[in-house]
Amino acid sequence: DIQMTQSPSSLSASVGDRVTITCRTSLDIRNDLGWYQLKPGKAPKRLIYGTSSLVSGVPSRFSGSGSGTEFTLTISSLQPEDFATYYCLEHNNYPPTFGQGTKVEIK
Amino acid sequence: EVQLLDSGGGLVQPGGSLRLSCAASGFTFSSYAMSWVRQAPGKGLEWVSAISGSGASTYYADSVKGRFTLSRDNSKNTLSLQMHSLRTEDTAVYYCAKVASAGFWSGDVDYWGQGSLVTVSS
Numbered sequence: 001d002i003q004m005t006q007s008p009s010s011l012s013a014s015v016g017d018r019v020t021i022t023c024r025t026s027l028d029i030r031n032d033l034g035w036y037q038l039k040p041g042k043a044p045k046r047l048i049y050g051t052s053s054l055v056s057g058v059p060s061r062f063s064g065s066g067s068g069t070e071f072t073l074t075i076s077s078l079q080p081e082d083f084a085t086y087y088c089l090e091h092n093n094y095p096p097t098f099g100q101g102t103k104v105e106i107k
Numbered sequence: 108e109v110q111l112l113d114s115g116g117g118l119v120q121p122g123g124s125l126r127l128s129c130a131a132s133g134f135t136f137s138s139y140a141m142s143w144v145r146q147a148p149g150k151g152l153e154w155v156s157a158i159s160g161s162g163a164s165t166y167y168a169d170s171v172k173g174r175f176t177l178s179r180d181n182s183k184n185t186l187s188l189q190m191h192s193l194r195t196e197d198t199a200v201y202y203c204a205k206v207a208s209a210g211f212w213s214g215d216v217d218y219w220g221q222g223s224l225v226t227v228s229s
Contacts, residue, residue, distance in 0.1 A: 098152040
């Protein structure tokens with residue numbers, strides 16, 4: 001199976017900060033990667049698909065980049081509602097594999 | 108608006124069985140493959156199973172193969188995950204999720220249910 005490494009596992013940041021989360025894969029997955037936001041008690045929400053395409057309705061402060069084996073989710077200016085856990089998902093291989101998650105906490 | 112309503116979770120003893128359901132609305136259910144993803148307490152997300160739009164093809168993670176069975180009723184827009192021989196390590200919130208692209212299965216999911224908690228404990 002493919003190996004996914006998501007970092008950091010957690011971070012503390014303030015409102016207005018720029019935040020970057022990285023996923024690295026052991027195999028080239030082209031651009032078959034998405035990013036998801038999880039909050040307790042709520043349905044997970046897709047933010048980015050195809051590495052860099054923003055889901056309709058998601059604020060433009062979220063962006064995705066990368067290709068091949070290294071991918072990044074950036075939040076340009078962290079807002080109070082962005083404190084959550086974020087996961088990457090690669091779907092180029094079987095089985096699809098999630099990153100380990102990054103918990104974004106308030107500093 | 109796409110809606111997925113998970114139900115059927117609860118407490119079950121090791122070795123027991125449980126059936127999860129997912130009621131879908133807001134899209135042409137039979138055109139889309141569907142998946143289940145779970146999250147154990149304090150752990151990350153794990154893909155569990157998937158089924159094609161017609162129901163003819165199913166896919167399972169090694170950790171549940173032979174114990175879980177996924178099916179769908181396209182006349183009722185419902186998805187069912189029958190779980191047998193449950194283990195303590197199956198304790199998790201189970202989410203049903205819609206595959207993003209119509210017509211074929213992939214791991215790319217766009218909409219999720221709110222989750223259903225399964226607790227396996229004596």
